[in-house]
Amino acid sequence: MTTAPTTLVIGATGTTGSRTAAQLTAGGHRVRAASRRATPVDGTEHVPFDWYDPATHAAALDGVDRVYLIPPVGDSDPAATMLPFLRGARAAGVRRAVLLSSSAIPEGGPAVGKVHQALPGLFEQWAVLRPSWFMQNFTGTHAHALSIRDEGVIRTATGTGRVGFVDAEDIAAVAVRALTDEQAPDTDLVLTGPEALGHDDIATIITEVTGRRVVHHRLSYEEMRERLTTQVPVEFAAMLAGMDRAIAEGAEDRVTGTVHRLTGRPPRTFRSLLERETRSPSS
């Protein structure tokens, strides 16, 4: 008798991992949900997992044949942490790996770009998801969401630059396809929502849907970097401010048809996400 495939979802308490675990389970797939804290996703088996504690790795991989990978948060060299685990995963029988990267990071680029580059050599079936900025940055626990709630303000150095913001539910829907379709994508996938919006547009939509006035404060690159330095290490602050500057210069002003092509339905708009959350704040 063959056992049904089991997917290990790393980062299963996070923004995309929790949604991927929930959608896999809803589709009848077996999920092992990995994180340091216990996961709230119903119908999954939880396994304690810490990227920095190899003693947790073997039990997480036992009986697993595919993995969804969230890199260790805030690690400037995730390849050093992830590649030994991924070699162990392949040796343990994992055949398919789906990695969450970013639209801003190409194959071979900094940080997770090195893991992206190594993935095809490690697994016969693979995908790298490269989403644009998440819509949930304005509704969850991200710094933008907090300043919107506390002060009615979004602060960026993006100027009038536009971004193809994407709903994490749509990222998860693509992850499910990449993990479970008979044929794996075996490529990288740039994921966006249906329209590119500036942060002025985001502030306007929030104001219109919630009835509470929100404004976009345009900062210079230097002002943004100084502000972030009070919250994160200085190199990371410079990198984040640099991403804003790239947006101002047009680097993220694009939309792709990938969500529609893989899931069979168009990606959700920011307005409809907000309307959904305003009706049902926990959704």
Ligand SMILES: NC(=O)c1ccc[n+]([C@@H]2O[C@H](COP(=O)([O-])OP(=O)(O)OC[C@H]3O[C@@H](n4cnc5c(N)ncnc54)[C@H](OP(=O)(O)O)[C@@H]3O)[C@@H](O)[C@H]2O)c1
């Ligand atoms: N936000 C955006 O706009 C955006 C855009 C493109 C790409 N991204 C990428 O998205 C990634 C984050 O994904 P996400 O938003 O789905 O996750 P997230 O919400 O940031 O959550 C991180 C997850 O990783 C787990 N985790 C943290 N440290 C861990 C460790 N040492 N060992 C094992 N698990 C650990 C956390 O659970 P525990 O704390 O319970 O362990 C949690 O489940 C980042 O790599 C970022 O670059 C973000």
